[in-house]
């Protein structure tokens with residue numbers, strides 16, 4: 001399933017590239033104001049930080065929320081105390097787009113993450129051109145050379161990579177490339193199974209100086225507290241925010 005998601009994202013990127021070539025997108029990326037330094041915004045603190053996600057639907061859960069105005073949702077996340085905004089830009093299964101990301105960029109002063117299945121440099125340039133400060137790099141979706149290449153390009157463009165892992169082996173590959181922001185996704189992206197204990201098993205192997213992000217499977221403040229007790233500096237939340245009152249839910253989650 002992950003391979004299908006990556007193939008679909010690459011196919012769509014290739015379609016967009018036919019209309020807007022690499023040179024044009026690269027120029028647009030370089031013309032942007034400098035990216036916000038997400039390593040500063042998400043640095044460990046005496047309280048947990050939250051990356052709040054704009055998520056309409058997903059392969060595992062189907063339709064979640066309409067979200068007619070992603071900019072308004074992102075603004076409410078900002079008001080609610082989120083430290084960064086994640087925007088799912090994959091269209092086929094998540095109903096997202098780069099237009100969503102651009103709208104969010106224009107609405108908030110927080111760092112914005114392009115959450116997609118990124119496997120080609122074109123997608124990284126697109127992200128920066130749309131105003132993203134971060135991109136997601138999923139270790140399971142990339143061989144080590146491609147992971148290193150996309151990570152290096154991300155840094156060259158002044159952005160931060162959230163390097164996502166789901167096993168000890170993937171974590172060591174993330175650390176090998178020098179990732180400073182490492183995610184452990186509770187969701188197996190091929191089977192969609194959730195393992196909320198995975199973060200706790202891997203967190204001890206993430207050296208200090210690397211920001212630890214627990215991703216997925218948060219339904220309640222108790223789940224946020226669970227991740228925090230296991231060592232999470234940051235928790236990334238999608239479904240619980242888009243299906244509830246975002247400001248009130250964030251307040252509960254940030255109070256742990």
Ligand SMILES: O=C(O)c1ccccc1NCC(=O)[C@H](O)[C@H](O)COP(=O)(O)O
Pocket residue numbers: 005053055058059060061185187189190192215216217218236237238239240
């Ligand atoms: O959410 C899915 O079903 C999914 C399936 C396959 C690949 C990625 C998927 N989601 C992306 C994410 O990792 C989540 O959107 C994110 O971590 C938030 O998760 P949640 O709070 O559980 O909505």
